[in-house]
Amino acid sequence: MHVSRLLRAMSVCILVAGTHAAYAADSLTVVSYGGQYTASQRVAHYEPFARKTGIEIKSVDYNGGLAELVAQVRSGSVSWDVVDVEMQDLERGCSDGLFERVDLDKLPSGTDGKPAKEDFLDGALHPCGVGSVVWSNVIAVNDPAFAGRTGPQTIDDFFDVAAFPGKRGLPKRPNALLEWALMADGVEPASVYEVLSTPEGLDRAFRKLDTIKDESVFWETGAQMIQLLVDGEVAMSTAYNGRIQGAISDDGKPLRIVWDRQIWNADYYAVVRGSREKAAAEDFVRFATGTEALAAQARVIAYGPIRRSAEALIDPKIAATLPTASVNFQNALAFNAAWWTDHGDVVNERYAAWLAQ
Amino acid sequence: MRRSVLFPPGWRLLLPLLAFTAAVFIMPIGVILWKSIHDPEVAALLPATTASLESWSDETMLPPSASFDALASDMRNLVEVARIGELALRLNREQPGFRQLVERSAAKIHDEGTPLVETDRRWSDPASWRLIKRASEPYTPRYLLNAVDMRVTPDGTIGRQDEQRQIYLRLFARTILVAAIVTGLCALIGYPFAYALSVSEGMLRSALYFVVMLPFWTSLLVRTTAWIVILQRQGVVNELLVSAGLIADNERFALIYNFFGTVIAMVYVLLPFFILPLQAVMRGIPGQYVRAAESLGGNPARVFRRIYLPMTMPGIVAGGALVFILSLGYYVTPALVGGRTGQLISNQIAFHIQSSLNWGLAAALGTLLLMLVILISMVFSRVVPIGRPQR
Numbered sequence: 017m018h019v020s021r022l023l024r025a026m027s028v029c030i031l032v033a034g035t036h037a038a039y040a041a042d043s044l045t046v047v048s049y050g051g052q053y054t055a056s057q058r059v060a061h062y063e064p065f066a067r068k069t070g071i072e073i074k075s076v077d078y079n080g081g082l083a084e085l086v087a088q089v090r091s092g093s094v095s096w097d098v099v100d101v102e103m104q105d106l107e108r109g110c111s112d113g114l115f116e117r118v119d120l121d122k123l124p125s126g127t128d129g130k131p132a133k134e135d136f137l138d139g140a141l142h143p144c145g146v147g148s149v150v151w152s153n154v155i156a157v158n159d160p161a162f163a164g165r166t167g168p169q170t171i172d173d174f175f176d177v178a179a180f181p182g183k184r185g186l187p188k189r190p191n192a193l194l195e196w197a198l199m200a201d202g203v204e205p206a207s208v209y210e211v212l213s214t215p216e217g218l219d220r221a222f223r224k225l226d227t228i229k230d231e232s233v234f235w236e237t238g239a240q241m242i243q244l245l246v247d248g249e250v251a252m253s254t255a256y257n258g259r260i261q262g263a264i265s266d267d268g269k270p271l272r273i274v275w276d277r278q279i280w281n282a283d284y285y286a287v288v289r290g291s292r293e294k295a296a297a298e299d300f301v302r303f304a305t306g307t308e309a310l311a312a313q314a315r316v317i318a319y320g321p322i323r324r325s326a327e328a329l330i331d332p333k334i335a336a337t338l339p340t341a342s343v344n345f346q347n348a349l350a351f352n353a354a355w356w357t358d359h360g361d362v363v364n365e366r367y368a369a370w371l372a373q
Numbered sequence: 374m375r376r377s378v379l380f381p382p383g384w385r386l387l388l389p390l391l392a393f394t395a396a397v398f399i400m401p402i403g404v405i406l407w408k409s410i411h412d413p414e415v416a417a418l419l420p421a422t423t424a425s426l427e428s429w430s431d432e433t434m435l436p437p438s439a440s441f442d443a444l445a446s447d448m449r450n451l452v453e454v455a456r457i458g459e460l461a462l463r464l465n466r467e468q469p470g471f472r473q474l475v476e477r478s479a480a481k482i483h484d485e486g487t488p489l490v491e492t493d494r495r496w497s498d499p500a501s502w503r504l505i506k507r508a509s510e511p512y513t514p515r516y517l518l519n520a521v522d523m524r525v526t527p528d529g530t531i532g533r534q535d536e537q538r539q540i541y542l543r544l545f546a547r548t549i550l551v552a553a554i555v556t557g558l559c560a561l562i563g564y565p566f567a568y569a570l571s572v573s574e575g576m577l578r579s580a581l582y583f584v585v586m587l588p589f590w591t592s593l594l595v596r597t598t599a600w601i602v603i604l605q606r607q608g609v610v611n612e613l614l615v616s617a618g619l620i621a622d623n624e625r626f627a628l629i630y631n632f633f634g635t636v637i638a639m640v641y642v643l644l645p646f647f648i649l650p651l652q653a654v655m656r657g658i659p660g661q662y663v664r665a666a667e668s669l670g671g672n673p674a675r676v677f678r679r680i681y682l683p684m685t686m687p688g689i690v691a692g693g694a695l696v697f698i699l700s701l702g703y704y705v706t707p708a709l710v711g712g713r714t715g716q717l718i719s720n721q722i723a724f725h726i727q728s729s730l731n732w733g734l735a736a737a738l739g740t741l742l743l744m745l746v747i748l749i750s751m752v753f754s755r756v757v758p759i760g761r762p763q764r
Contacts, residue, residue, distance in 0.1 A: 079727075
């Protein structure tokens with residue numbers, strides 16, 4: 017209920033003050049999204065780091081967003097050391113002074129000897145965080161819904177209700193969706209954000225969304241999205257590739273990923289400003305974003321390692337299912353977190369209004 | 374000897390309770406009310422600029438050069454302490470694009486010593502300065518206005534929000550509508566059930582109690598998910614209708630992820646809050662009143678309307694008020710099964726607390742919701758005579 021949430025957010029400031037120094041100097045608190053994703057981090061990053069350094073990792077789950085970090089940092093009572101954040105939260109939190117600066121020169125080279133700055137994908141090194149995995153906004157298709165026919169293959173097909181009838185799953189937040197609407201309307205990936213920055217461009221994206229509005233079911237979380245797909249409630253949905261790949265390879269669900277014009281995003285490890293274990297936290301970030309640690313993670317979850325040198329260490333069969341595989345990456349668009357930080361307030365309000373109409 | 378009525382004997386025993394109430398209920402609500410009108414962030418980040426802009430009278434012209442110097446020096450200081458981003462984010466909320474403007478200008482001023490006016494031509498536009506002046510006022514109606522789809526225009530007047538961004542009034546209206554429908558349905562379903570509960574005895578009574586209490590013992594998420602399983606397109610209800618041949622396979626009903634689904638799930642979750650207070654009142658009504666009315670020749674409908682219903686009114690009001698007020702703040706169920714048309718105002722509040730970090734707006738929306746509850750309770754207590762003898 018909203019009141020309890022408000023209270024919780026605000027009383028964190030007060031309560032956190034009481035939980036000082038609950039952690040021994042030989043452990044780090046690393047915060048991430050939980051579920052399969054944190055499980056992959058535990059195997060590939062936390063446990064090897066603990067074996068190597070003797071520093072235990074205390075794993076805490078969160079739902080993303082910066083609210084709790086703001087409360088911790090502003091109150092000066094920081095109990096988290098390292099946080100796994102999305103690009104947009106990193107960008108925003110960096111502006112807001114929530115993270116320590118990263119010394120990019122200290123990052124280890126790739127296993128192929130390339131210096132870190134050449135080894136990481138463009139955009140993966142940020143003043144406030146180091147990229148770890150590439151994940152992607154894709155379209156997922158529930159193939160049985162198109163029994164006997166060819167299902168949608170492109171973004172254009174997703175927006176083509178006449179040729180591909182069936183319910184569409186859409187997110188309750190407009191991120192990545194507006195980009196797709198414009199691309200399906202004929203805008204080149206390279207100029208998507210330029211067009212979106214104009215009032216006409218924004219109108220154009222919403223007009224395109226109007227064409228599928230009545231055929232859409234809206235989901236709040238990734239778990240809901242998967243459930244809509246596997247229950248056959250929707251024939252296709254915007255999706256996160258890792259969850260879909262998990263449903264395909266672990267649970268044998270008849271889903272298919274459309275890689276056409278995927279919008280890739282990244283997760284970053286960032287050190288919380290005011291962390292009591294800053295040095296150890298920085299060590300952890302350097303360790304967990306090394307080539308071997310990233311390759312180990314990609315073996316257990318279908319997110320692409322953000323270092324180019326890691327692909328050589330991964331089984332080619334697994335590598336083909338990653339967003340970074342060259343055949344999947346051809347016409348990929350990089351999610352522009354800075355654009356969303358600048359325009360998010362207006363666009364989110366407009367999208368909410370569009371939903372309510 | 375008479376004691377003061379204001380301080381009954383032993384009143385000091387209540388002190389811990391009062392302190393608890395103040396700390397847990399009154400203070401956080403005070404903080405919310407305060408945050409919705411008090412926003413000192415920009416004034417704190419730009420002390421020199423704020424002071425300098427106070428003497429700027431003709432806002433159609435650029436402010437005096439002292440203000441340019443003040444802003445440049447404030448920005449330089451903010452870069453030194455690595456807080457320029459806070460200012461950039463805050464001003465960007467007033468106008469998209471200001472984040473980059475502030476961060477780039479500040480970097481040029483700090484790193485290269487460029488004069489402010491040369492860093493970007495927007496600094497030669499009085500509108501940018503008006504925006505800073507508005508944002509630096511510590512007491513602001515902006516969040517409350519935003520919460521009712523209004524805004525302060527750059528020239529200082531108050532006007533409607535852009536039509537495409539008008540959302541909150543619509544959601545408030547929908548929230549009240551949902552709360553009213555849910556309360557009505559709870560009354561329709563809950564009244565007979567509460568009656569059955571109040572007159573039953575023994576095993577039957579235990580069984581009925583068990584049914585009412587059962588939802589309290591299971592997680593809200595589990596209960597809501599159960600409704601998804603029942604109502605979805607491939608769910609129990611639609612499957613039954615299709616296999617009975619009542620509807621075709623391709624015309625299954627959309628019973629969930631919309632307004633309808635939200636109402637159904639909320640009625641289910643909130644029903645016990647209506648039944649329990651009502652049945653307690655019903656159990657306190659002695660049976661001889663109804664029997665007396667019957668023996669005097671009243672038919673059942675009349676006896677019910679004139680005798681029984683008025684006597685149960687306190688229970689209906691208590692249960693109804695509880696359900697209505699809980700509905701106004703409902704959050705989890707609409708988030709899970711509301712889809713597009715079942716979103717309520719709390720979902721926007723949660724969004725602004727957790728994702729957009731616009732706590733001022735969230736506080737303003739929370740304040741309005743609180744006002745709404747108080748207003749409705751006042752109207753309610755006027756219309757429905759609680760506690761007064763029925764004649």
